[in-house]
Amino acid sequence: MPLSEQQILNMKVKRKKILEAATYLFATEGYGGTTIKKVSEAATVSFGSVFTYFKDKEELFYTVVVEPLEDFSKQMLAFDEHAENPLDELKRMITNHIKIFSEINHYLQLVVQDIGQHERFRESFEKLDAFHDEFRGKVSVLVKNGQQKGLLEKQDSLIVATLYTSLLIGFRLNSTDKRYSDISEKVALSTLNIFGPIIK
């Protein structure tokens, strides 16, 4: 007797509630500071249910880090590195990225934790690392494109791409409480500078 539509739906909702609670808690209290009991309470789910959906705490953490990555990755890579006008594309990209980052406060904390303790969270770290490489690579191509067209000054494009990621991450970490939106335009403009635009 297979599960009914309704049951499957309920389960999906439940699973999502757990993941959301876990994301928040892992981010704000760390892996060790997060207990399954806290998660179950925050998700308004029974204690045992957490284990119905996730084998153990580690799998829960892994899922919380890796599962959003696909969607996040898609958003972050949504720019055209071969654009006719690389400078415009760059501006659009930056604005977009800042917007994306402004919405993933907790997730980013998780990511940073995972990176910092990559020995401990090896598997999920590898996924993150793979994405990071892909992302930097693509940004780097766009930068080269801009440089060849004489729109950006010559710099090591991979380094610049890395600095750009660094900036995105670091800025989000630095701005825990403040509202991004108020200043995002200014931020975007200043950020563009990192790429050394020749005519703005």
Next chain:
Amino acid sequence: MPLSEQQILNMKVKRKKILEAATYLFATEGYGGTTIKKVSEAATVSFGSVFTYFKDKEELFYTVVVEPLEDFSKQMLAFDEHAENPLDELKRMITNHIKIFSEINHYLQLVVQDIGQHERFRESFEKLDAFHDEFRGKVSVLVKNGQQKGLLEKQDSLIVATLYTSLLIGFRLNSTDKRYSDISEKVALSTLNIFGPIIK
């Protein structure tokens, strides 16, 4: 019976060994993943000794975060925001900062953890935050100085200062394994761009 010179020295050495071990462990395994036993073993110190030097785990963490801050702060603030030639000073400053950051891999992990979980580590976070404000403020003054002298393009100097910190932090986080030194010069040059130098 007062302690002999030698004893006092031994105790200082021991305390330092504990702090070093704790820094490494807190950074790589997190607060929850770090146990006093691990610390004592990594420091080649008896289990009980850790409690001789630190009241409890929390105090150990606090110390590990806050104690290096004084020295770190001094190094980070060692630039002249009223320099005659702000652009040169900026270059000098960046190079210096990158060098400093290259040496504090583990400590920075700690800092990021502390910031991310500032609810949990309130006291130490406040110290970090205070330093951050001071630092940004001073950088911001230097930037304004440069702008007034027409050497830097006009931007919101506080935002730029924040981005600069973000970049320093983010870049260090991103470069877990690679050797900074190999690329630090290029990084410094690209980083300068953030400040919008008009003539380089």
Next chain:
Amino acid sequence: MPLSEQQILNMKVKRKKILEAATYLFATEGYGGTTIKKVSEAATVSFGSVFTYFKDKEELFYTVVVEPLEDFSKQMLAFDEHAENPLDELKRMITNHIKIFSEINHYLQLVVQDIGQHERFRESFEKLDAFHDEFRGKVSVLVKNGQQKGLLEKQDSLIVATLYTSLLIGFRLNSTDKRYSDISEKVALSTLNIFGPIIK
């Protein structure tokens, strides 16, 4: 709506599969080491079904111990304690018993567990104990019979009967892996000695 023939048959088959799986698991992994999930998987039956057939784990264990007892008892008592020729009867009996025991490896493990932990498994233990008494009694009568006919040397017949049971049990326990059949004839002969046959 009464159940169809087929349904009733299916249920009997299912029940039996569960009992067989449970016998094996209780025997090899102990009561505590056996979980309902394992049983359901080994019986290729759904998790919930185990509870359809057995109220709880305890009832399952009880059934697994007690239900085979009736049949086992019948087989074990299938000898004539008033036989004309007690020595021949004894030989026949021993051979038969050894054969029976050779086929009940797992069940015997269960029995021994039950006996060893009789406090815990009081109810089933009582059934086992009752059978044991009956069995020893009947063997003892046969032995006395033989002694009176001058075919067996005088010994305490109940003690001998107890030793005989002990030997059957002990030998089965000792021979986990080896094939009984290869040596069963020799074993039977040597076992006979316990009864002190005067002319063999």
Next chain:
Amino acid sequence: MPLSEQQILNMKVKRKKILEAATYLFATEGYGGTTIKKVSEAATVSFGSVFTYFKDKEELFYTVVVEPLEDFSKQMLAFDEHAENPLDELKRMITNHIKIFSEINHYLQLVVQDIGQHERFRESFEKLDAFHDEFRGKVSVLVKNGQQKGLLEKQDSLIVATLYTSLLIGFRLNSTDKRYSDISEKVALSTLNIFGPIIK
């Protein structure tokens, strides 16, 4: 600062109390039915102390099975398989073994559990098995010796030795409650029969 004599003594006592409580509980309630809490209470020791002395439950079980083996083994092997008069030696041995077994009620339950679930308790089982082999081998030599001297009838000596062990184990299991001592002499005499003594 090494532990004082007194402390070391206390620890030995504590360790022994735990082992005794564990032996009793494992024997009467099984591995799964025995909880660390029960053990600690029965040993009048704090819960945590059990883990100070034994890494985990499994190690506790292992120790409880294997540690007494050395002493037990020594006692059980204390007979001369090359004795001038094998029959006398056999009698002495049997009496001695019955006495030994009369004192190890709980331990034997443990052993039987270990054997029955040898898959689960592989390591300790191997130790038991090794002893069993040695024991049977030595008994077998004594039997052969007796047979060559015409004091015992010809039988497969290894099978007889196995039957003998079986009987010792089986009898102990069968006699949970009764006092051995009352009947041990009769038991010894009847047991001797297994070896087929020609003149008694």
Next chain:
DNA sequence: TATGAATGAGGATTCATTCAT
């Protein structure tokens, strides 16, 4: 001050049992 055994509260995990479908 140094040491490491003692303690028990707290946390992860398991699992028998219930129950809605």
Next chain:
DNA sequence: GATGAATGAATCCTCATTCAT
């Protein structure tokens, strides 16, 4: 009857902290 998700009590184990030596 059949199924398997939901539940939380019970269990193993860890570990910060205490304290006797």
